[in-house]
Amino acid sequence: MTQPGRAPEARPDKAPTAQLLDIRNLTVTYRTGGGPLPAVRGVDLSLAAGQKLGLAGESGCGKSTLAASVLRLLPPGTTTTGEILLGGEDVLTMGWSRLRAVRWAGASIVFQGAMHSLNPVRRIAHQIAEPILLHDKVSETLAHERVAVLLEQVGLAAARASAYPHELSGGQRQRVMIAMALACSPNLIVADEPTTALDVMVQAQILRLIGDLVAAQGISLLMISHDLAVLAQTCDRLAVMYAGRIVEDGPAHQVFTDGRHPYTRALAAAFPRIGDPSSRRAPHGLPGDPPDPTALPTGCAFRPRCPLAIETCAHVDPALSVAGPGRAAACVHVTSVPTGGER
Amino acid sequence: MTERVPVLSAHDLRVSFPARHGHGVAHAVDRVNLDVYPGEIVALVGESGCGKTTLARTLLGLEKPGGGQVLHHGQPVRYTSRGLKAYRRDVQLVLQDPSGSLNPRHTVYEAVAEGLRIHGHTALGDFPDEQAKVADALARAGLRPAERFFLRYPHELSGGQRQRVVIAGALVLDPAILVADEPVASLDASVRGEILKLLLGLRDERGLSALVVTHDLGLAWNIADRVAVMYLGRIVETGPVEKILTAPEHPYTRALLSVLPESGLSEAGGAGPTILTGEAPDPTRIPTGCRFHPRCPVVASGRAAALDIEAACRGRDLPVLDGGGEAQVACHAVGSDAGAPDLRTTPTPRPGAGAAPRRRRR
Numbered sequence: 001m002t003q004p005g006r007a008p009e010a011r012p013d014k015a016p017t018a019q020l021l022d023i024r025n026l027t028v029t030y031r032t033g034g035g036p037l038p039a040v041r042g043v044d045l046s047l048a049a050g051q052k053l054g055l056a057g058e059s060g061c062g063k064s065t066l067a068a069s070v071l072r073l074l075p076p077g078t079t080t081t082g083e084i085l086l087g088g089e090d091v092l093t094m095g096w097s098r099l100r101a102v103r104w105a106g107a108s109i110v111f112q113g114a115m116h117s118l119n120p121v122r123r124i125a126h127q128i129a130e131p132i133l134l135h136d137k138v139s140e141t142l143a144h145e146r147v148a149v150l151l152e153q154v155g156l157a158a159a160r161a162s163a164y165p166h167e168l169s170g171g172q173r174q175r176v177m178i179a180m181a182l183a184c185s186p187n188l189i190v191a192d193e194p195t196t197a198l199d200v201m202v203q204a205q206i207l208r209l210i211g212d213l214v215a216a217q218g219i220s221l222l223m224i225s226h227d228l229a230v231l232a233q234t235c236d237r238l239a240v241m242y243a244g245r246i247v248e249d250g251p252a253h254q255v256f257t258d259g260r261h262p263y264t265r266a267l268a269a270a271f272p273r274i275g276d277p278s279s280r281r282a283p284h285g286l287p288g289d290p291p292d293p294t295a296l297p298t299g300c301a302f303r304p305r306c307p308l309a310i311e312t313c314a315h316v317d318p319a320l321s322v323a324g325p326g327r328a329a330a331c332v333h334v335t336s337v338p339t340g341g342e343r
Numbered sequence: 344m345t346e347r348v349p350v351l352s353a354h355d356l357r358v359s360f361p362a363r364h365g366h367g368v369a370h371a372v373d374r375v376n377l378d379v380y381p382g383e384i385v386a387l388v389g390e391s392g393c394g395k396t397t398l399a400r401t402l403l404g405l406e407k408p409g410g411g412q413v414l415h416h417g418q419p420v421r422y423t424s425r426g427l428k429a430y431r432r433d434v435q436l437v438l439q440d441p442s443g444s445l446n447p448r449h450t451v452y453e454a455v456a457e458g459l460r461i462h463g464h465t466a467l468g469d470f471p472d473e474q475a476k477v478a479d480a481l482a483r484a485g486l487r488p489a490e491r492f493f494l495r496y497p498h499e500l501s502g503g504q505r506q507r508v509v510i511a512g513a514l515v516l517d518p519a520i521l522v523a524d525e526p527v528a529s530l531d532a533s534v535r536g537e538i539l540k541l542l543l544g545l546r547d548e549r550g551l552s553a554l555v556v557t558h559d560l561g562l563a564w565n566i567a568d569r570v571a572v573m574y575l576g577r578i579v580e581t582g583p584v585e586k587i588l589t590a591p592e593h594p595y596t597r598a599l600l601s602v603l604p605e606s607g608l609s610e611a612g613g614a615g616p617t618i619l620t621g622e623a624p625d626p627t628r629i630p631t632g633c634r635f636h637p638r639c640p641v642v643a644s645g646r647a648a649a650l651d652i653e654a655a656c657r658g659r660d661l662p663v664l665d666g667g668g669e670a671q672v673a674c675h676a677v678g679s680d681a682g683a684p685d686l687r688t689t690p691t692p693r694p695g696a697g698a699a700p701r702r703r704r705r
Contacts (some may be wrong), residue, residue: 199391203602271532281543286534290533
């Protein structure tokens with residue numbers, strides 16, 4: 001991959017970026033009744049054109065916040081600092097009209113739970129046509145021709161165009177969402193848990209569909225999931241997030257099979273590989289619960305749950321540092337963990 | 344094995360519902376045999392809509408079977424309110440979403456003690472041992488020290504802790520078996536393993552049986568002893584986890600395993616994933632012959648025709664598998680295929696495994 005080590009000091013100074021998406025030192029803080037809630041705490045992440053990046057983490061780690069911030073979809077009152085460069089333009093500072101143009105046409109988003117993202121009282125053809133009519137200002141006939149093509153691309157019969165969302169199964173609704181995301185030929189698709197509520201077989205259908213479409217049209221993909229195995233299968237690169245920070249980043253297969261950060265290894269072990277004797281009758285979990293973002297521990301946020309925590313971890317909050325070619329991890333053990341890790 | 348009586352069994356169980364809009368009948372469970380023995384964890388797997396949740400609800404006495412029987416320690420369940428009350432004390436339910444199954448205005452103590460009160464164990468805390476029982480159940484579910492959790496409300500707990508409260512509520516009556524419907528599907532990845540460890544520990548230390556309903560084959564690999572694969576209301580393959588998940592024979596089981604990310608099967612076979620088209624089919628219109636044939640890769644690839652079984656696949660129904668422990672598969676291709684000669688579909692009752700005659704004796 002084009003990514004060198006992701007330590008801040010390793011970054012070339014403001015070079016004109018060849019990246020399609022370049023997130024620099026992003027922080028997002030929600031305003032809540034109980035005080036400020038830091039959801040994203042300084043994230044650097046970039047994505048080259050045509051690349052597929054997986055972002056893994058558990059609920060509350062800030063991964064969906066990060067996804068929503070790419071299109072500035074955060075609730076009012078949220079404080080955001082840093083830069084999100086999409087094709088060189090900062091999404092966080094652009095004007096409303098430009099932002100409206102970038103949404104759908106520059107980057108689009110596929111949410112989890114398609115039932116809640118579709119309008120229940122409008123036929124799906126109208127919903128897919130809506131962004132086309134708004135952005136491309138084509139005639140209605142032309143827009144509906146495009147809809148027919150899109151439906152075919154996502155594997156839905158043209159006859160389904162007049163269906164309402166409730167008449168479709170979960171997998172079919174997710175296909176509609178993907179058709180909408182593709183409608184204005186974006187450069188980037190952000191897919192937030194696109195298969196979470198689906199069965200294994202339908203999940204496989206949807207993942208293959210996303211993978212094929214993105215590859216065929218040269219679209220970049222930022223896919224978010226809690227399932228490392230799903231991301232490793234679909235993406236080129238994998239970033240793992242914990243308590244609002246990226247704790248590991250590297251080539252997908254290496255991160256999945258040989259994580260440098262203890263959290264990555266725990267996440268990879270949570271979903272066993274069938275046939276692997278070490279996980280038979282031996283589920284792997286992590287003691288404790290995901291951290292409360294308003295009351296993070298001192299030092300490394302992962303320390304209370306970390307099987308390898310040492311005294312240093314209580315007062316050192318490690319930054320991402322180089323952990324092999326194209327790899328980075330934020331752990332005090334990274335220099336001391338020999339290649340090959342523990343798994 | 345020979346003398347053991349299942350804690351819970353389904354015997355030729357059938358459950359059907361009137362279909363939506365009043366057209367026809369949905370055969371959600373269409374002749375199922377399934378046994379869960381003492382100290383055994385059985386995973387019931389299948390896609391949504393295959394009838395696995397209906398089967399679990401029927402085994403809990405929440406649906407009345409349209410045919411066949413539910414047997415509890417070898418005795419048919421009586422569908423009277425007294426019969427069901429005694430039955431439900433011994434067969435406890437753990438639901439998928441702990442946030443939805445806990446009353447937000449009940450404390451942890453009340454949530455766990457509710458079962459005791461319903462079953463007349465204590466009348467509103469009159470008996471001094473209620474507190475001890477609640478504390479013991481919470482401790483067994485891994486919430487220690489239990490007293491610290493008594494007065495907490497569900498919103499003050501994490502998802503994993505809530506699921507432990509639900510499990511404590513099931514354990515407080517000392518059941519023989521837990522029926523858990525997707526017990527970890529709504530939990531975080533790192534918490535999931537801890538809850539599964541808990542279920543495994545309860546089995547190992549207390550001999551608690553469990554029927555775990557899930558679509559997650561990794562969960563079966565993690566904790567189950569036996570697995571039953573359900574498709575469109577019928578169990579199509581069943582047997583020990585090691586056998587079924589590493590050397591599956593039914594094309595449906597093979598397909599389910601092949602689409603798992605990083606699955607060993609697709610790598611070893613070199614064939615890549617077998618992604619079935621379409622979704623779980625309609626239980627109001629069960630296909631003739633083998634119910635899987637419209638989606639079956641063996642039929643679609645022409646291998647069934649080459650094996651000269653295509654007519655059977657399309658027209659001849661398969662025998663119903665029995666609920667016992669041995670590996671069985673309901674597929675016309677198995678047995679006629681050189682690859683798998685030793686495992687037949689015919690469920691001939693064997694000594695110790697033939698469930699039906701033994702049940703009648705008891």
